[in-house]
Amino acid sequence: MSKINNVAIVGGTHGNEFTGIYLLKKWRESPDIIKRSSFSTETVFGNPNGFRDNKRYLDCDLNRQFAQEDLANPELMNYEQSRAKAINTQLGPKGNSRTDLIIDLHNTTSNMGPSLIILQLDDFNTQLAAYLMQKMDDAVIVLEDQVDMKEHYFLCSVATRGLIVEIGPQPQSVIRQDVMDWMEEMTLHILDFTNKYNSEAGVTDIPSSFTAYRYEETLKLPLDEKGNRVGMVHKNVQDADFNVLRKGDPIFTLFNGEEVTWEGDYEAYPHFINEAAYYDNNLAMSLAKKVEIDVIR
Amino acid sequence: MSKINNVAIVGGTHGNEFTGIYLLKKWRESPDIIKRSSFSTETVFGNPNGFRDNKRYLDCDLNRQFAQEDLANPELMNYEQSRAKAINTQLGPKGNSRTDLIIDLHNTTSNMGPSLIILQLDDFNTQLAAYLMQKMDDAVIVLEDQVDMKEHYFLCSVATRGLIVEIGPQPQSVIRQDVMDWMEEMTLHILDFTNKYNSEAGVTDIPSSFTAYRYEETLKLPLDEKGNRVGMVHKNVQDADFNVLRKGDPIFTLFNGEEVTWEGDYEAYPHFINEAAYYDNNLAMSLAKKVEIDVIR
Structure with missing residues (x-):
């Protein structure tokens, strides 16, 4: 078990998924909400020009641009490919990252409720999943472990640990209060959990197993x-x-x-x-x- | 009471409202569905380039471009302003229109169910509203008569009579079956009604009043x-x-x-x-x- 010292919360990886973007704005104005004693928390706006143009992306999907070879390829120069390199410099570099955990905030038009997507089974992710299921009645755990974290092209794969918070249903380019409440609640639970995980006692009083939906x-x-x-x-x-x-x-x-x-x-x-x-x-x-x-x- | 000889159904006035676009495609392949004995029915794709780019519009909202003075202004030259002039030539001209009725098909992300928006109170619209309420349990009548039809900037104001079929909730750029079923059902009821309206007996057996929501x-x-x-x-x-x-x-x-x-x-x-x-x-x-x-x- 390695301690988590630096957490980054990313909103607006897709420019028309509004909830994370407005939560980031809120937390930047009131940083105490996301401050915890055992680690630092920073926020990153993934695709600001996508948001400006009210589009998921300008040139290509930012959340598919973080494969190691793409990050290393100087020929990939469009907006999202450039943002990927900049984010990798800011939070990574991938494989030797200064960021221990990335929480990437997403919306879906699907009726998925408050879902957490985990990309591998390890102590942190499984304890977190059990913890969340206990704290949030509606929480759903989705397991997408078909690809190794290091091989992944997702933004959150830049850090040692990466999570996708995926909340719906919400039409693109809309803010729903129920969805925002869910996203904030889940994110704050993840921060609380991380604080416990860092503590000497670790995470106690959670079930020994949980139900997940494996892709x-x-x-x-x-x-x-x-x-x-x-x-x-x-x-x-x-x-x-x-x-x-x-x-x-x-x-x-x-x-x-x-x-x-x-x-x-x-x-x-x-x-x-x-x-x-x-x-x-x-x-x-x-x-x-x-x-x-x-x-x- | 003047007979209705020519009906136009417009889909895709907004390029990311998919239901009307896919219904048009279906009806063009099976034109008998929208054929009725007492009038001709044609279909028009409002904003095909908006659909191509998966956007509501390229330059400005097509459904705000049909004011008389804008249609007459040659300086208004962008894509939607040009489409407005082309549609006015094809179906109008407004004020002396060869089309007696335009049914303009729209989606909303709001939970409005199957709504019909009428723009003025006359024999046709009020009889239709009462007829629809009788035929469709979920139908809702919205009355937006704050502006005179001739002064309107809506596409459907090009014809003598204009209706907006507005169905939701549906995220932009999505096809929901429930929404498509509602839109087709309402449109076919409008065509059936128009056939009755044209008949010698007229529309009989409808209530003498109906509930509406006036803007x-x-x-x-x-x-x-x-x-x-x-x-x-x-x-x-x-x-x-x-x-x-x-x-x-x-x-x-x-x-x-x-x-x-x-x-x-x-x-x-x-x-x-x-x-x-x-x-x-x-x-x-x-x-x-x-x-x-x-x-x-």
Whole structure:
């Protein structure tokens, strides 16, 4: 167990996800809210020009620009590629980072509630997940450990430890109070937890395991042979993030009225259902398996 | 009562309101769905380049470009100003229009359900409103008659009669099945109604009055003296479109936690609550008064 000395909270990695941006503004005006005794906390505005233009990004998705080889490639020069290098200098460098923990704040148009996405199973992440589930009734833990942290292209992979706070449903370019309340609550719990984690006693009185949704695969929207969309998410699945989907359940409705069923061979838990930002790539939703994870001591 | 010979259905007046755009595509492939015996139906894609760029508009809001003097002003040359002139030529000209009825299809991020916005009280609109309320349990009638139709800058004011079908909640750049089903159902009811209206018997068996929400005023988000947002829609009001708001009810929450109450002197019915597209102008919501309207024969 290594102590966490420096924490960075990043908001506005996507310029049209407003909650983190306005929380950063609030915390910069009242820094005591995010101050804790055992570590320093700083805030970073990920994509200010995306926010200025009210867009997710200007040139490319900032949260896909942090692979080691891309950070090292001077030919990648557009706005987000440049911001990635600047953030890596400010908080990293990745692999030998001066920042011990990055908390990256995101919104989704999907009905995911207050979700924490963790990227690997270790003592910090598993204890935090168990702690959060205890503190917040609605909290959901999503585990995306299909790629090693060091190989990741996410912004939060710049630090030794990285977390994504992902809260919805919220349309792009909107501020909802329920979503902001959830995001602030979850972030402050993470800071409190980190303070306990740093203490001599460590984190006590948490359950020995927790339920998580482990990423399995991504489904595309129904397309014709030319790549045009010919259908949409079925109304039974819309807003039903983290509700089980079984073989034979309707999953898409084609514009001609036909229904398409899911024919997978496992109990799937859809999330990121009908996320606006994923239409670029015609992604309809992610599927997870529900798993019970032991807390690592 | 003058017969309606030519109907135009417009989708994609705003490029990131997807439902009308995909319905147009469907109806162009299956034109029988929108064909009726007593009039011709055509479809028009309002802002195709907005859709291409996944934006509400490129240069300015297309649905604000149809004032007579703007249509007549050759100095107004940007994309939407040019589209307005082209649409006026195609469907109008305004004031002497070859199109008798325009149905303009819109989405909102607000929880307005299937709403019909009518711009004046006449036999056609009032009979239609009563008919729709009878056919669709969830239908809501919004009356925006504060400006004379001929003075209006809305696209649908190009025709003799104009309607706005406004369905939500739907994030920008997303297709929800429930919203698409509502929009198609309402549009087909309007076409059925128009067919009856054209018949010798006229529209029979409808109630003699209906409930509507008449536009009263628009509220701004809380701003500081520099024009920066310092608050958001209160969580009690979020998603509560067409629920009554009374003097003293909380309406905004400031980012510092303070609540702001509504101090108006009438029972207000908010709608377009927290609509993403209205953030440009820091508009928080519209307020209406609930009124009972007699059907005009």
